[in-house]
Amino acid sequence: MQWDWQVFCKSTITGELAPGCFGSGGEVTYLQWMLSAWGWTVAVALLALAIALCVGLLVGTVRTQAARPWALLAACWTELFRNIPVLVQIFLWYHVLPIFIPVLKNLPAFLLAACALGLFTSARIAEQVRAGIQALPAGQNQAATAMGLRLWQRVRLVILPQALRMVLPSLTSEAMNIVKNSSVAFAVSVTELTLFAMQAQEETARGLEIYAGVTLLYMLTALLVNRMMALIEARTRVPGLLAVT
């Protein structure tokens, strides 16, 4: 079989090779389309990650630290969002919720996809935060209480700074997973990388080249997230706090 990498320089309108690999006058090449699809993938993933981190942190902390009814609520949240397949959740956000909350209908699909993906992942992050908190020696919390710190102060100043440092490696995995899971957004018509691949390989009949390009971009994005998290891990390290240095 012959590789034909020029497929990326073809116009998505006429199918002709565009000079300089970039189209003009409203015409775009498959390369441009792929880059814009990459943008949507990154947008969905980053927004979902932000939602997942905020909500996951809150739910994980509440589940371990707050009074019983609140902890129970947090436990329910976790079970609800991690027991429903992410594709089903995305359909619920896109097709079912707008029936009850009409405002959602006016939101762009990528926001709804990011919400669905973010809340799904928030359940997983909440569990990791809980693992980190419960791994701390009981003396930490007791000593902080003895010093007269309130609940919010104990969590903010003593517990989370230690717990989060412990679970950073597994949070890295979760952040990389979000990039890859963002491909479910194609199901609600977000023109991200997976949708681009499905359509472009049909139009150009060069499936292998298209999928190779898309795979490369997914890998690149996941690697960037990985390096970013590694940087955070190195920057926030406190010598002597954890067993492994």
Added chain:
Amino acid sequence: MNFSRSFSRCLFLLLALPSAMLMWPAWSYADTLKKITDSGSMTLGYRESSIPFSYLEAPGRPIGFGVEVANKVVEAIRQSSGKKEIKLVYQAVTSQNRLALVANGTVDLECGSTTNNAARAKEVSFAVNYFYAGSRLLVKKAAHIKGLADLAGKTVATTTGTTTFGQLRKVSLEKNLNLSVVPAKDHADGFLLLESGRAMAFAMDDILLAGLLLNAKNPADYEIVGEPLQVEAYACMLRKDDPAFKKLVDDTLLGMMKSGEFDKLYNKWFTMPIPPRARSLALPMSQRLRENLKSPSDQPAS
């Protein structure tokens, strides 16, 4: 058992199997008409759910527009050969295996929803085209949309992985319509986008749209409008390089077209209630098919 003997047996099987598969096409009859009159039966390849061309009314009992055309072909063979006892045998085919089964002789004739195109014409032969599918717009009647021009600046859904997506982008740029194309996961999802109001129209092949409406909750709320963006011809498929059989199938279709029988058959399957739900596709004959009745063609639609 002796090792070398069992080994040579294995080797024999390994070599024999692929060579038997390679020889398979050579067994097929070049003269389909002789095969049919000798064996007393013609094998029709049918589809399980290509409504209304070829689909199952009950297990093993295919019905449809294409099945009736095939019955006419058998009738013509009975008349030309003088043998009364030739019967029609059914063999299920799918979109993946239909070409191979026609080429290797398992199936003599396939009358379903097969597009007549140049790539396939290298392996099989096509009879006179009997349907033209055009990609058109499904809209809500209440929206009063009559064509693409009414959709300028609006959202149009289409299915991911189809050629219609590219056609929409092209026409949007050429006519400066500024369409916002929403790619749906599949045909059912495209209809859902229209139903829920996220898209003003769903662009797809008219026959598929009519099929979706057949199962919709309230089909009366929708209509198929606009000029086709692109047209594909459907035709019966038969073996390549068999001019006698092709002529017989073609003559059968041409005779039906001339006598008005084709019109009646078309109306029966496309505009009147059909099994299993006794609903009508409500798809009147397209301009393109009408032209084909006047000057029949067996070539792909350009």
